[in-house]
Amino acid sequence: MSSRQENIWMHIGAGSFHRAHQAYYLHLLRQSGEKDWSIALGNIRDDASSLLETLQEQDGRYVLETVSPDGERDYTEITSIRKILPWDKDISSLVKQGCDPQTRIISFTVTEGGYYLDTQHRLNPQQPDIKADLSGEITTIYGALARILEARRKTINEPITLLSCDNVRHNGERFRNGFLSFLELINHQDLLEWVRNKTTSPNTMVDRITPRPTPDIAERVKQATGITDKAPVMGESFIQWVIENTFINGRPPLEKVGVEVVESVQPWEEAKIRVLNAPHSCIAWAGTLIGKNFIHESVKVNSIHKMAWNYVTEDVIPCLNPSPLNLEQYRDVVLYRFSNPYIKDTNQRVAADGLSKTPGFITPTLIETYKRGQTPQATTVLPALFFIFLQRWHKNALPYPYEDGILHPDEMHKILSEADPLQKFATDPALFGSVAQNPQFVDLLRNTVKNLENWLQNPDQPWSGK
Missing domain, CATH: 1.10.1040.10 (N-(1-d-carboxylethyl)-l-norvaline Dehydrogenase; domain 2)
Incomplete structure (x- = not known):
């Protein structure tokens, strides 16, 4: 589990893609000797609770199987997720982690539909999930972050980077515009100004084909590594990540493990x-x-x-x-x-x-x-x-x-x-x-x-x- 000296990168979205992509890169960085950062993993909705419980039982560890078009398979036990944040309807674990001064990045994978944007890239307030969050529920990334960041503002008041890792064009900008619009709709002016001044949202490009895990992966993992893994994940051998260098409160040196850190993605x-x-x-x-x-x-x-x-x-x-x-x-x-x-x-x-x-x-x-x-x-x-x-x-x-x-x-x-x-x-x-x-x-x-x-x-x- 995470030590107090480590900087925390909290990720929202306990799906396969994060575990095959961002967590993999941070694992490589930790393996290289750069162990100043680790991941705390949680979810907004109750659709990944069993996975989170399994990962908790395995101390956040799991095996990633990658395979090339020529059939070459490789196995890596990922150890970068050092803390599991259990789900409840008030996302209390996410809120508590967001108020930790060591938490310097909140990243998320919510898929393209999870941003609720129209063709003009504006937040669509008529979507039922957005309506629910406008009334105080926590269904979307906007409602979740409003709850987390309001607590952070009132407690430690430290800046934080909000990092979108989805296939949305100009994902950082589009997320940010959607989030600011959400805060305007709930008329939370204090938090709106805080987000404008105390957060950044880098644009990113992520790439690795990651299918949904099938039961035969665990069998191959056991045979190849001897590890009994109840939460393995699979991806193609190809991987790429391009990130704009606009972090506000520090970042892991991911360029050391092949991430392209650029001015514009x-x-x-x-x-x-x-x-x-x-x-x-x-x-x-x-x-x-x-x-x-x-x-x-x-x-x-x-x-x-x-x-x-x-x-x-x-x-x-x-x-x-x-x-x-x-x-x-x-x-x-x-x-x-x-x-x-x-x-x-x-x-x-x-x-x-x-x-x-x-x-x-x-x-x-x-x-x-x-x-x-x-x-x-x-x-x-x-x-x-x-x-x-x-x-x-x-x-x-x-x-x-x-x-x-x-x-x-x-x-x-x-x-x-x-x-x-x-x-x-x-x-x-x-x-x-x-x-x-x-x-x-x-x-x-x-x-x-x-x-x-x-x-x-x-x-x-x-x-x-x-």
Whole structure:
């Protein structure tokens, strides 16, 4: 467990990604001899209590299995999580840890939907979870941090860094704007000014494909290491983290273990969101529609591979150039990573949260391609796939439950029951921003959906997009 001399980095979000990514980097740093920092791990909601209890039994230790596309497996026992914060409805352990002067960073992984932002990147106060927190509950990162930081302000009054580790463009800025808006809505002026003056929110770019753990991981861990682990986690061998150097109260020297600490993450995050995250969703939706279970199976279907390749090549690369990255090479590396048969990343996991991913990952390329005077034919395939995917969900014809943090099932069922649901979908500004007002886009989406429905009759046929 944590010693008083250690600086504490409190993380909110006890999911696999944090344990395979941020905790892994800090483990490497501690193994190198830099043991001034450790992690205290907790959760906002009661959906990870059993995991936290298991980690408590294991003193925060667990094994990370990584695997390359060539099948090379490696095993690391992660020891950077030195304190487990048990859940209760008042998040009392998180509040207490947040008031510890040794706690200098609060990081979080709440997924794209957990920021509740509209297409203008503003907090959406109509979301039920936000409404709940505005009334004093603790359901979102905003309500949680308001509770934690108000206690910190009143007790130790020490500055702290708030570190977003999610796939949201300009995640630090967007989170911060959402949080400040939340504090304005609850009319907490003292805390609002304190957050403005006593916190920073660096932008970050995070990358490592991390599927949901399956039971066979523990068996391989036991065989390879001799460790009986009830909470192992798995990830691909590739890993990357880029962080802006705007910490307000110290930070671990993560650059010593390969983290890129930079002035601006924008080129990296734009490339990652558009070249990796958006095609990932494209492949998951398309693969699901033709009966595939896994990402690696789906990307090996020539027509699906072509959809993803066309989207990046025809629309994304022209939008992002000039870039300090070799975007063509990055595209090819990404698609190779998706083909990893050993990760067994499910289409179900990657297909989730499409209502947040569409405006965040896809719509900017639609808007910018039109601004360049071009027709975003290749990009429109992605929302067209998502529309067909939602139609399957509406008919209860998906092979798995669809998970979406901002989905209101009754409202979506009503839309999809209309005489022309595509018109409603295509003209929704929450999904498509300014493009929703463009009748050319509606026609393009309608034609693309028809082309995809024809393709679904014979997925082995070559994909031309027309």
